Amino acid sequence: xxxxxxxxxxxxxxxxxxxxxxxxxxxxxxxxxxxxxxxxxxxxxxxxxxxxxxxxxxxxxxxxxxxxxxxxxxxxxxxxxxxxxxxxxxxxxxxxxxxxxxxxxxxxxxxxxxxxxxxxxxxxxxxxxxxxxxxxxxxxxxxxxxxxxxxxxxxxxxxxxxxxxx
Amino acid sequence: xxxxxxxxxxxxxxxxxxxxxxxxxxxxxxxxxxxxxxxxxxxxxxxxxxxxxxxxxxxxxxxxxxxxxxxxxxxxxxxxxxxxxxxxxxxxxxxxxxxxxxxxxxxxxxxxxxxxxxxxxxxxxxxxxxxxxxxxxxxxxxxxxxxxxxxxxxxxxxxxxxxxxxxxxxxxxxxxxxxxxxxxxxxxxxxxxxxxxxxxxxxxxxxxxxxxxxxxxxxxxxxxxxxxxxxxxxxxxxxxxxxxxxxxxxxxxxxxxxxxxxxxxxxxxx
Numbered sequence: 001x002x003x004x005x006x007x008x009x010x011x012x013x014x015x016x017x018x019x020x021x022x023x024x025x026x027x028x029x030x031x032x033x034x035x036x037x038x039x040x041x042x043x044x045x046x047x048x049x050x051x052x053x054x055x056x057x058x059x060x061x062x063x064x065x066x067x068x069x070x071x072x073x074x075x076x077x078x079x080x081x082x083x084x085x086x087x088x089x090x091x092x093x094x095x096x097x098x099x100x101x102x103x104x105x106x107x108x109x110x111x112x113x114x115x116x117x118x119x120x121x122x123x124x125x126x127x128x129x130x131x132x133x134x135x136x137x138x139x140x141x142x143x144x145x146x147x148x149x150x151x152x153x154x155x156x157x158x159x160x161x162x163x164x165x166x
Numbered sequence: 167x168x169x170x171x172x173x174x175x176x177x178x179x180x181x182x183x184x185x186x187x188x189x190x191x192x193x194x195x196x197x198x199x200x201x202x203x204x205x206x207x208x209x210x211x212x213x214x215x216x217x218x219x220x221x222x223x224x225x226x227x228x229x230x231x232x233x234x235x236x237x238x239x240x241x242x243x244x245x246x247x248x249x250x251x252x253x254x255x256x257x258x259x260x261x262x263x264x265x266x267x268x269x270x271x272x273x274x275x276x277x278x279x280x281x282x283x284x285x286x287x288x289x290x291x292x293x294x295x296x297x298x299x300x301x302x303x304x305x306x307x308x309x310x311x312x313x314x315x316x317x318x319x320x321x322x323x324x325x326x327x328x329x330x331x332x333x334x335x336x337x338x339x340x341x342x343x344x345x346x347x348x349x350x351x352x353x354x355x356x357x358x359x360x361x362x363x364x365x366x367x368x369x370x371x372x373x374x375x376x377x378x379x380x381x382x383x384x385x386x387x388x389x390x391x392x393x394x395x396x397x398x399x400x401x402x403x404x405x406x407x408x409x410x411x412x413x414x415x416x417x418x419x420x421x422x423x424x425x426x427x428x429x430x431x432x433x434x435x436x
Binding site for chain 2: 051057086090135164
């Protein structure tokens, strides 16, 4: 039974790799570090998800997509998805694969380290140049900022750094 | 930290509910007023920024209403939309209109007022959130950690506008000074915890009003001194105390507008 549970958990994690951010189809919710817990008991799957931003309108959509993906596994009888606030989601939860996926979409991954004065810098996701300017710390979605690359003359977006040190 | 027992003590629960309504109604009205600026901000980047802040803040209000729903007070949506003005606990500061005129016709909104209100409100919210991170009510403490992270960007944004406009032309300075006076007139109930305040503090849900006010003043002092401005006084007795359901006509108008669509069909799924 334990082995069956373990392998089902693996299957669940496998399908969650295919649940993407509704607006960024190159990164999954696993890559983004949003999946805090997957619990399988008697073919009932309970999943705990960390919201990135509290006002993010994509959350309900993500929840539905998770349910659809997991219930498609034959053995699964029931799926419950819960949003939890603890621990808080922070941008350092994004995996290396997630960072590559963001770049592939034209979004610079969040800076890993902030300087002691709170400043941070990102490179252009297209040409890698550091010669970029910030147009707007706020962007088209809560989690992104708008920047401009002076080298390749492309506007681009960057994931905001989000840390509990703020 | 000892776990706060709400089930065994209805007085404890009342205090938690009272504080949650204060926080929820504040952010709900604040973000509604912010959303009325959509398309009207001074330039397009500001439109993106301030509507993003409004969206975040609506998310914060939704979290507090959610906590109330979990305590059995009714659905978060109906708590936000259907409660009349006389049951609201928001500060009167956030119920004031953005300026003259109706946003569907000819809004003559005042950007100086928006900047000052948003900056002072956000600075006050930051002080409260820092205290709520140590709240004895664990679900609230957890939400506060999330809100605090997002608030970092809001505060930075409004502070930048505030300092820039007060370092600008004479006209800008005059308008900002007038806005400061107008905002401070309504600041008397921002830190008030209302008639439930004693119990709220006793339970360790948040620190007392006096402590929070002092921190706000200390924080504002540095900014005001750098601009050679007098530090504004918070009125000792508020004109009306929203925490005790005292409101202006403006709140009724705001609620009627923001809930208009929701009331058409409260069972609709969005």
